[in-house]
Amino acid sequence: MPKSSNWVADNNIEIFYKHWGAMKADIINPFLSSVANVLSTMAMLEVSPGKPSIKNDNISRGDISGIIGMTTDTINGSMAITFPANVVFEIVNRMLGEQVNEINETVTDLVGELTNMVVGGAKGQLEESGYDIGMATPVVVTGKDHEVIHKGQGQNILMPFNSEPGAFYVEVCFDG
């Protein structure tokens, strides 16, 4: 069953948005439910959201990240999804039935595709709310313990997700 904004409400994420205002939540929630949708549909991986925060720390270090830029008529932004190696290896195994133990092209291609799918899913939900989002092409970054820092003017929202193989991180930042 596709996860909608109800999934966000059911997971008590909305209470954390109080001080960010409703409009920000309108934009961010579709990304969070899209992550849960894509991973449960494509990888049979159920995820649960951790506590979102305004990012002022370094806890999103991971081994591989998919990054995508977004543009609208009024505001622009970026999203990143960052995985530790063991988590992404399990996702590859579940999606492709392939055992990998190094970050090779199969893994980077898959993270690029996941990133596209997450933003594509969010874009669909956002269009229903009247936001028309242009998607740039994904960029994948690899490297042990790298860190991703969004430099949009707005707040950088960091959302940890938990899953059976471990935690991973989603960050969304929009100007304004």
Place this chain on the structure above:
Amino acid sequence: MPKSSNWVADNNIEIFYKHWGAMKADIINPFLSSVANVLSTMAMLEVSPGKPSIKNDNISRGDISGIIGMTTDTINGSMAITFPANVVFEIVNRMLGEQVNEINETVTDLVGELTNMVVGGAKGQLEESGYDIGMATPVVVTGKDHEVIHKGQGQNILMPFNSEPGAFYVEVCFDG
């Protein structure tokens, strides 16, 4: 003196574009001259282009990258500029008069700004050629020896630049 497409021609870059076609060169050249412009204007750093290639290798590893997504009505893309630590430290020193020896917020902010300026400069040149480009917000990635891989459908063009403190890399990838 601002560097225009003449800078590209003077540096014999255009001959490498033969098999990519004129349209691709029309789009890529403004990014390359914008890199040279921004670094010479903002950091008093003269750069010379190395041999561009279709990226099939791992030579763009660096310690910090600025990444930005782009959208147009017809094609989308991404650009990354990747620096080794010693090169970015010298750029910080030239731009801010500050000695740094670790990748801190001053450095990541500056790389985010440089990325914005490079794409902004290219956007100006591209508008003159009739391409209207939407710019997403920059994302900065840090981590020793990380690698950046563009996952657009088109060819990923890797351009090494040489400068007094050392080499750095620019990658541009557009769909189609």
